[in-house]
Amino acid sequence: MTVQADVDLDLIVADIETLVTCESPSDDLDAVARSAEVVAALGERLLGAAPERIIIDGRTHLRWRFGTPQVLVLGHHDTVWPLGSLQSLPFRIDDGVLRGPGCFDMKTGVVMALHAVAALPDRTGVSILITGDEELGSPSSRQLIEQEAIGCAAVFVLEASADGGAVKIARKGVSLYRVHVTGRAAHAGLEPERGINAAVEAAHLLLAIALLGDPEAGTSVTPTLVRAGSTTNTVPAAAEFAVDVRVRTGAEQDRVDAALRAIPATLPGASVRVEGGANRRPLERESSARLFAQAVAITERRDLPPLQGVAVGGASDGNFTAALGVPTLDGLGAVGGGAHADDEHVVVAMIPERTLLLQELISLALAGGRA
Incomplete structure (x- = not known):
């Protein structure tokens, strides 16, 4: 499968602005529902297909399936930011740095996921799941995530990267x-x-x-x-x-x-x-080792900046999928920093290469891990 190398950065940034300017605090069901509709419209435009709207305990999750899932691309559209945060932290781009509540965690990752899958010449075997309650610990979406991951060859989590753009090869359990x-x-x-x-x-x-x-x-x-x-x-x-x-x-x-x-x-x-008791089992290094090695090889072949892998203390929905024994690689989303803080930001120049990396990883997984 040939992966499209060109990434329309202007379009991606415009789509990020669309998501960031639709505030979606996890504890506001109406706000999450509005955000889901914005994500659904964006995805339908890019993918040519409407998602399933899955409402559990009043929370809206979105799923696109293209055939029987072999690869799960996982993200969330809810944030920790209360309504009105845009008044003090408006969406803006200064000197190549994009800012706004939820831009880093993880609305940029959601946009990257949709653009990456849209660029694939054949999406058969891909499932995209964008949940609406991750910041609360995924109380309504956990079972949905686990069911979607079972039987997949790989799960790619579009949570933001660690410092310097490192992907997350291990996460602590909680x-x-x-x-x-x-x-x-x-x-x-x-x-x-x-x-x-x-x-x-x-x-x-x-x-x-x-x-x-x-x-x-x-x-x-x-x-x-x-x-x-x-x-x-x-x-x-x-x-x-x-x-x-x-x-x-x-x-x-x-x-x-x-x-x-x-x-x-x-x-x-x-x-x-x-x-x-246990909320999330650990995402141990063994769960990500093969996918991380593939990611490193892709960056070398594509002449992208060297890729580092780190273990982090925070948990994500990737912990759920790794606990099932499904290979999982996390932190593939935005490069930047300031998650949950006033200085939340994304480095715009890194968006194309991270989107390309995700395209390549999905393509490789669909091909059974053979380049």
């Missing part, structure tokens, strides 16, 4: 917990000895749970939001806190889970209940 402590209330001045202080019990647990981290293994176990008590003169009868766990390997994720659930209460009469 586990999220809420620990509930039950004690017994009593008057803090008259008879505190009759109470069982849930706040004190929580303090013991917080210290013990924090020690489950292993910096050398890349494992962080971080207690976060803490709540306890009802009034200042009452022994707290209840307390709760959240725990954020990040791991490089599935074995570490399982170790921390078992250890956290086994930590006993310290105060007599106190009880502990743990909710939650």
